[in-house]
Structures are given as structure tokens and as C-alpha cells.
Amino acid sequence: QKEVEQNSGPLSVPEGAIASLNCTYSDRVSQSFFWYRQYSGKSPELIMSIYSNGDKEDGRFTAQLNKASQYVSLLIRDSQPSDSATYLCAATNAGNMLTFGGGTRLMVKP
Amino acid sequence: SQTIHQWPATLVQPVGSPLSLECTVEGTSNPNLYWYRQAAGRGLQLLFYSVGIGQISSEVPQNLSASRPQDRQFILSSKKLLLSDSGFYLCAWSLGDRDSPLHFGNGTRLTVT
Numbered sequence: 001q002k003e004v005e006q007n008s009g010p011l012s013v014p015e016g017a018i019a020s021l022n023c024t025y026s027d028r029v030s031q032s033f034f035w036y037r038q039y040s041g042k043s044p045e046l047i048m049s050i051y052s053n054g055d056k057e058d059g060r061f062t063a064q065l066n067k068a069s070q071y072v073s074l075l076i077r078d079s080q081p082s083d084s085a086t087y088l089c090a091a092t093n094a095g096n097m098l099t100f101g102g103g104t105r106l107m108v109k110p
Numbered sequence: 111s112q113t114i115h116q117w118p119a120t121l122v123q124p125v126g127s128p129l130s131l132e133c134t135v136e137g138t139s140n141p142n143l144y145w146y147r148q149a150a151g152r153g154l155q156l157l158f159y160s161v162g163i164g165q166i167s168s169e170v171p172q173n174l175s176a177s178r179p180q181d182r183q184f185i186l187s188s189k190k191l192l193l194s195d196s197g198f199y200l201c202a203w204s205l206g207d208r209d210s211p212l213h214f215g216n217g218t219r220l221t222v223t
Binding site: 031032034041042043044045046049051088090092096097098100101102103 | 153154215
């Protein structure tokens with residue numbers, strides 16, 4: 001079964017630091033990758049998408065993709081307490097369905 | 111722009127009672143529609159998806175069913191709820207192509223007592 005793996009955490013970082021969230025995927029045909037943020041009790045919210053190798057920056061967020069290593073990461077610069085949430089990584093499979101990882105809980109401490 | 115509406119936001123139902131959750135999408139035609147469930151502290155479990163009216167694919171065998179009576183309407187139902195049906199139910203839509211993300215509704219928190 002094709003999977004997306006994430007460390008469940010919690011990942012604890014101090015306010016103002018860089019938070020690094022990692023994700024690996026097993027389906028080599030995956031072409032599109034997404035990061036979602038989910039606050040406790042709320043639905044997942046799309047924050048980043050990445051389709052090609054390299055980095056993609058959007059404000060304080062940078063997504064990184066390495067298809068050779070089957071590795072996706074999300075960097076959050078200048079982390080704020082409001083960034084505390086669970087971050088879900090997702091990858092498309094051959095049938096254009098999204099497979100989600102279990103999520104990493106991030107805690108940003110003031 | 112596209113929006114997705116899901117209701118109710120919370121629901122408390124006794125064991126054995128029926129269930130009907132509804133989801134509608136505005137601003138797009140022929141979207142792919144999805145129902146997910148998320149148990150407390152757990153990941154997302156895909157329950158059903160639909161690529162068109164009347165076309166439903168089930169991912170997990172259980173006492174739930176789904177229907178798509180209109181292009182942008184997706185309904186999740188059960189004839190008799192079980193305690194294990196408690197969870198956070200999420201409706202989502204996508205354009206269905208490889209590069210399209212899912213967009214989630216606000217979810218329904220279901221507690222079966």
C-alpha cells in the first residue's frame with residue numbers, strides 16, 4: 001500500500017525559530033504534493049502546493065521537494081504561537097487521489 | 111470563487127438512529143467530491159468519493175453510505191449509527207486532475223451516545 005509518512009511529534013520550537021516538518025512518500029509516480037494546516041477541532045486548510053523539485057516560497061513558508069529521495073518538507077520561518085497546529089502532508093497517486101500522512105503536531109512556545 | 115458548505119457543525123445522536131450529513135459546493139461544475147472521517151487524534155480516513163452524479167466509490171466497508179443526487183451535492187447517510195461512527199466528518203472537493211488539491215468544508219463533529 002502506497003503511504004505518506006510523517007513524524008507525529010510534537011515538534012516543539014521557540015517563537016521566532018525555524019520549524020522544519022518532514023514527509024516521505026512511497027509511491028514513485030506521485031507528482032503533486034500538498035501541505036495542510038489543521039488547528040485543533042477545525043478542518044484542514046491548504047497552505048502550500050509543490051509540483052517540481054526544489055524550493056517554493058510563500059511568505060514565511062517554504063516547501064521543498066526531492067523526488068529522487070521521495071522527500072517533501074515544509075519550513076516555517078519566524079515561527080509564531082499561532083502556527084501551533086497539526087501539519088498534514090499529502091501526495092497524489094496514479095489515480096489522482098490524495099494520500100495523506102498522519103500529520104505532525106507543531107508547538108511554538110512563546 | 112468556489113465555496114463548500116457542510117452541515118450541521120455538530121451532532122449528537124443515539125446509537126441506532128439514522129444519519130444524514132449534507133455538503134454542497136458552489137462556484138464550480140462537476141467537481142470530485144469526498145467524505146473523510148477523522149477519529150480523535152488520528153489521521154484522515156477516506157470513506158467515499160464521487161467523480162460524477164450517481165457515481166460513488168466506497169473505500170471502507172461499514173454501515174455508512176453516500177449519494178450524489180446533484181452535481182454539487184454530496185450526502186453521507188446511515189440507517190443505524192454505531193458508537194464507532196463517532197468522529198469528525200469532512201466533506202471535500204477537487205477538480206480531479208493531478209495537480210488539484212482538496213478543499214475541505216468546516217466539518218461535522220458527530221458524537222454517537
